[in-house]
Amino acid sequence: MAEAAEVAAVALRAGVPLAAAALVAARSPGVVAAAPWLRTRLEAALARGDGVAGVLTAPSVDGPPRACEDLRLLARAWSLSEETGAAAAHTTAAAAASLRARSAARDLRDATLAGPRASMRVLTALPLVGPAVGLALGLSPAVLYATPAARLSAGVGALLTLSGWAWARRVVGAAGRPGRTDGSA
Structure with missing residues (x-):
């Protein structure tokens, strides 16, 4: 999921809107391998006019618990951007760094x-x-x-x-x- 956040942050820095950046991230190979259900859920939600963050916080039957937990962190970063007007590229990059640090801590613990x-x-x-x-x-x-x-x-x-x-x-x-x-x- 850190890869999704990093890909989205690059797209956001390039000026791509949040919804499109989320779709680009959902199509990246690492994200497809970890969360193959994410792209279809994002596309369906955006077609209905729902926000991107809401899709990531909704419970997923298909997703592994760790991936869903990481997606919720990314969703909180995007909610912060949507609610406060903070730059989505910065909150997304911070979420990516947090996800990488969390993964490294889990690996070290294991x-x-x-x-x-x-x-x-x-x-x-x-x-x-x-x-x-x-x-x-x-x-x-x-x-x-x-x-x-x-x-x-x-x-x-x-x-x-x-x-x-x-x-x-x-x-x-x-x-x-x-x-x-x-x-x-």
């Missing part, structure tokens, strides 16, 4: 959390390796867990593995959520 998520999977799978090694050595699970101490150890291990997985999932999930910016804890 890359940062990839290691802990992989560790979580490996550590969850490790207890399953013991019985598999036993089978490879010719020991059946009945032999491995023949004593009460072995069964107790397996049960406690399974319980600790499940609780550790749940705890790690909660920690990784909390680390992946954006922080608060309103000053409260």
Whole structure:
């Protein structure tokens, strides 16, 4: 969607009206790949005489949530231009920069959390390796867990593995959520 904003900003700087700039952006290859439904919705809305920003804020069944969220940001920039008379090229360029920064932050977050998520999977799978090694050595699970101490150890291990997985999932999930910016804890 940042590409749509950048293409529209270039068209707006060239003096193209907002509606035409939005259509040009909707036809660009990156936008067609990310939001193929956008062009037809824009064309239909403009044929009815609706504003461009309203098309982008309307919920879309076809669009992925991230693309729709990015389109709403672009729509707010265009609404600001329509309502206040601010230069649409400037608000659109600012929206494009914001979308690029948001995408970079998401990519950084995903890359940062990839290691802990992989560790979580490996550590969850490790207890399953013991019985598999036993089978490879010719020991059946009945032999491995023949004593009460072995069964107790397996049960406690399974319980600790499940609780550790749940705890790690909660920690990784909390680390992946954006922080608060309103000053409260």
